[in-house]
Amino acid sequence: MKVKVVTDDALLRRVVPEFEECRRLAAEKGLPLMHVYRIVEREVAET
Numbered sequence: 001m002k003v004k005v006v007t008d009d010a011l012l013r014r015v016v017p018e019f020e021e022c023r024r025l026a027a028e029k030g031l032p033l034m035h036v037y038r039i040v041e042r043e044v045a046e047t
Contacts, residue, residue: 015044
């Protein structure tokens with residue numbers, strides 16, 4: 001899964017999953033898009 005690392009104005013970094021990949025996976029697995037986002041965010045946070 002491709003992700004972007006985004007730095008906000010407070011210089012906090014966070015990982016943002018790629019929309020198109022999440023959309024594809026959600027459609028493939030029959031899951032809500034936001035559910036896929038949360039899974040990816042959680043998995044990245046654990047690594």
